[in-house]
Amino acid sequence: MADLPLQGLHPGQAHDVVIVDDATPRLEGAPFGPAGAIVLRSAEGSESSEWWVDHADPDAFVSCEPPEPWSRASELSQDPVVVALFGGEAALALADRWRHARRGDDADPRQRPPGRPTGWTRGRSAPGPVAAVVLRIDLASDPDLLPIARIAAGVEALADLAVAPVGALLDGERRRLVQSLVEDAAALGRDDVAALDPRLVGPFTKVVDRGVAVEPGLAERLEGLRDWLGQVDVSGRRPLAARPPAAAVAPLATPRVEESASFDLLYPCADVPEPELHVERSTPALVTVRPDRSSARSQPVGWVSVWRTAGLVRLGVAPLMEGSDGSDDLVARVAVPPDLAEGDYQVRIEDCDLHPPGDTAPLPLIRDAVRAGRDACRRERLGERTAARRRWRECADLWFDIGDDDRAELAAHYAERSGPSARLVPSLADSIMAAEAAELGNDR
Helix, strand or coil: CCCCCCCCCCCCCHHHCEEECCCCCEEECCCCCCCCEEEEECCCHHHCCEEEEECCCCCCEEEEECCCCCCCHHHHHHCHHHHHHHCHHHHHHHHHHHHHHHHCCCCCHHHCCCCCCCCCCCCCCCCCCCHHHHHHHHHCCCCCCCHHHHHHHHHHHHHHHCCCCCCCCCHHHHHHHHHHHHHHHHHCCHHHHHCCCHHHHHHHHHHHHHHHHHCHHHCCCCHHHHHHHHHCCCCCCCCCCCCCCCCCECCCCCCEECCCCCHHHHCCCCCCCCCCEEEEEEECCEEEEEECHHHCCCCCCCEEEEEECCCCEEEEEEECEECCCCCCCEEEEEECCCCCCCCCEEEEEECCCCCCCCCCCCHHHHHHHHHHHHHHHHHHHCCCHHHHHHHHHHHHHHHHHHCCHHHHHHHHHHHHHCCHHHHCCCCHHHHHHHHHHHHHCCCC
């Protein structure tokens, strides 16, 4: 991989960054837009900095939080992730701003977070050097995508990381990509590959070969996939495989550490004895929970939440809903960070009617708004302007219903003038999902 650019991966954006000085000092840009955010981690485990960018415009910085709070301005200026994001000179300038603000001798109006989502002031005509690889990393862990589409994005990302100017910044993401590819490939069957649109078999084979070339350890794990690709009949079309279960809600926009160390003080339990919970890690980014009705005196109600054990960080919530198998059993599918280790989380039933605890809008509605925005981005990358415009309008309507006028207005702006995703080269995963939508009649 190439060295980082001297001005960082977000050149010129440090001036607008807010230094949030509280118990957990962090850097914040404009809020993410109507298609949600991409969350990246610089390493694995507790030593990882978290770096957020906008999904529609991966060049747009949203936030950065270090694994350990900075205690002095010099620590901020020397933080390798901050230097990688903004360049050494900008990191020094940020540290200097923070030092003066802490002394109280420089009233910096930028200490207030900007109100509108990212996208209002972005006028770039071409994507930055890592926008494509960041997008592909995100698609490789998207639970809404078919496993074969996630594999396509994952091998693309590995190949791109080999030449992207990121230094060691994304080494942790590279390791997580390899692990996700191994898990998705193990769950893939011959029929899934045979159902691939024949027009995509050749490009898929080439991108898998590129990924294996830069990560030879994957050769054995992807051998079955490569064999099946060679056996696909490309003379005609076949229906695509069914979409796997998706998370019932998106991950929380900002996982937060609660002040109390007791679940019962955090949120009340449902008004029924909590049953035994059958918990399955369906994919790296999806936890499926089924209550055992035989172990409870009545049917459980409410929402299922997943918590990181260390520090009691609530990672996501999803409603208990009837399953798709025709039974009366309830199931909740909760989206979680793909790098969440087994044994490092707990599952809980929370009492909630229509709104998840602590939030102001129904999470299914937020999920639908983000999904509409992400689908609009995919259509833009593929050059499907009419379909993109329709999905942006749907996205705008959903954000308006939620009560987020800023994101609704930005989605409507994208519908009229196109969004920043139109600048990006599409991923093969985009083409796979577009082919599926066409087969299902959802491509209008």
